[in-house]
Amino acid sequence: AQSVAQPEDQVNVAEGNPLTVKCTYSVSGNPYLFWYVQYPNRGLQFLLKYITGDNLVKGSYGFEAEFNKSQTSFHLKKPSALVSDSALYFCAVRRYSGNTPLVFGKGTRLSVIA
Amino acid sequence: EAGVTQSPTHLIKTRGQQATLRCSPISGHTSVYWYQQALGLGLQFLLWYDEGEERNRGNFPPRFSGRQFPNYSSELNVNALELEDSALYLCASSLVTEAFFGQGTRLTVV
Incomplete structure (x- = not known):
């Protein structure tokens, strides 16, 4: 069976600071991994994916994620947070x-707090 | 290119009634997924259709059903509505890897 854990319900960060949203997964075999963002009362928007290749993948709006096979993690990162990044993020x-x-x-x- | 479209945007039904939700995938996408997003419960997988066939089903009762038409559009039916069926229902389409979501149908059961 597949599962995803996002250990933090809420992450607060000051505007301009780096942000990290954590994700760990469990799946048999090789995984496809994704991050999505959801703004209030809207559907999910695709941010980025890991299929194979480089462990660091870059996506939309300056976001990136690092695949770590040994730790079964796929954390979402951004070097400098914007207030407009405030939303719900799904791995x-x-x-x-x-x-x-x-x-x-x-x-x-x-x-993201101004 | 048009994205995934869902209709209606909002739907209000009375307990015990039936609801029908519709989804049109991105042109060329053959897979359609349905998810339920209830308050505080994240996204729960409902159904997956591909090439007109049901490929997988989540842990929901049989009163949740659906189908995929030859043009790959899809319909989700919920029979004998219960108050706890109130949620945002999201449809997504996919060709190979990532899925693209519609804006959802907000179903309210009163």
Whole structure:
């Protein structure tokens, strides 16, 4: 079975500071990993994905994520946070093969304070 | 290119009624996923359709059902609505790896 853990319900960071939103996963076999962002009363927007290759992947709006196989983690990062980054962030995983859907974590609410 | 579209945006139903939610995927995408986002519960996987077939189903009762049409659009039906079915229902489409989401249908059961 696949699962995702986002250990922090809420992350607060000052504008201009670096931010990290944590994610660990569990899946048999090779994973596909994703980050999505959700603004109030909206659907999810795709930010970035890890399929294979470089462990550091870059995505939309200056976000990046680092895949760490030994720690089964895929933390989302941004060097300098903006107030407009305040939103709900979801990490998701699916198995590389087979009829398995995307499984999401419970989400982390990011609040960037001016 | 049009994204994933869902209709209606909002739906209010009475307990015991049936609700039908619709989803049009991105052109060329053959997979459609349905998720339920209830307050405080994150995204719960409901159903996955691909090439007209149901590929996987989440841990929901049989009164949650759906189908995928030949043009790959999809419909989610919820029978015998209960108050706890009130949630944002999200549809996503995918071709290979990442899924793209619609804006959702807010279902309120009163």
